Amino acid sequence: MLKHAAVFLCYACAAxxxxxxxxxxxxxxxxxxxxxxxxxxxxxxxLLHEVYARLGRETFLAQKLLSLRVTQGDALEELSWTRRELSVLREAFESVGGVSKSGKSVDEVIAEVKVLQSLITRLAKSSKAPKQAEEDALEQAARQRTFKGSQITQAKPKAKPHPLRPRPAATPSDQDDKTSALPANANQKPGVLPPVALGLDDSAILEVARQALRDDRIDLVLQPIVLLPQRKRRYYECFSRLRTSDGFMILPEQYIHLAEREGMVTAIDNMLLIRCVQLVRKVQKRNEEVDFFCNISSHTLSDDVFFDDFVSFLESNGELARNLVFEFPQSAYDSWDSSAAIYLRRLAELGCRFSLDGVLDLNIDAAALATRNFHFVKVRVEVLLAEPEMAERLLNDLKEQGLRLVAERVEDEDALVEVLDIGVDCAQGYLFGEPRLARPAA
Incomplete structure (x- = not known):
């Protein structure tokens, strides 16, 4: 009021x-x-005083609206996480058959809820960061609103997002670092991956990633690893794919660098780890002899809070370890710190096996791998065929230590023949099966 009175006195005195x-x-x-x-x-x-007062009132209302919007978002976020925690509790109790059987069942439920609560905390932090950035941006925009004569500029409407379009049929050469390309008729087969969303800019992909974390749209994808020469499916490797609200898929090469920049990649990796463990539990109920390879990235290893809870959870559910094979990239293996070594030693004591992935240097100490409970080494077929003598030497060293060599990205019969000539006993690639969505009841 004093400010308006001062303005009135100014032009009244002038008159x-x-x-x-x-x-x-x-x-x-x-x-x-x-x-x-x-x-x-x-x-x-x-008249000028009236325009000034209206602009001030509009700015005040915009700030109040922003505050209400943020409060509503927080309330919806809390409601979403509360629903997820209730769902987690229900699934945890159902998965162990209820707590009335034994005291050990109670401990198992507590351990699983604890590790999932740690994951939920990580997801909440990832989803609140963009909300704060949006709040700051709106506040800054409100502050920058100024009066220029009698003209009031209006904010331009946001550009419409690019429509999602199915990705054309891929070829084996178009596959990402881990999985093979999808067949042209993938959409016609049950369980195959949905089409890939194309034409999205970085901001749209980030929004899809945030919504996928918030709405639990991170799908588990499996690709078989076969025993040679029988081609028997003995193992499956687990991957994560983000799904849009329209049912399209976002590949890792589209979002991974953005997720790393925004601090969301750890939450995505941890979610994959939990999904893989839940899948193992369901498979064990059917008494199937199938093991699952699950990648542990450097981001997960550096997340001490989550990984400690995860290891404690496996310690309370020791029967899960026999069907789990944790994968580590060669780059992460070469740079392990003491805390990571402690966690991995605890996993090895539980009976978990390890696999070395992303191998580019075939000069590997097989004995050192064996002492750390590594049972598999995965090398791309082109790396093996580029240095056949080194590949044979590596294969012999691994067999002496009881390790298996897995040839990755075997896409055709010619490549398979060359792999068999070397003596490789496991292979993975489009030739043996494309990546498929894990069935909820698997």
């Missing part, structure tokens, strides 16, 4: 000054003209 001193300032201004000019100054000042 009085024109009325009293106008004839003295200019000889052509008589008393009647001075009265007209003073009224014009008073009226013009009043």
């Amino acid at each position: 009085v000054a024109v009325l009293l001193f106008g004839p003295q300032w200019h000889p052509l201004i008589d008393q009647r003209a001075a009265i007209g000019l003073s009224l014009a100054v008073l009226l013009g000042g009043g």
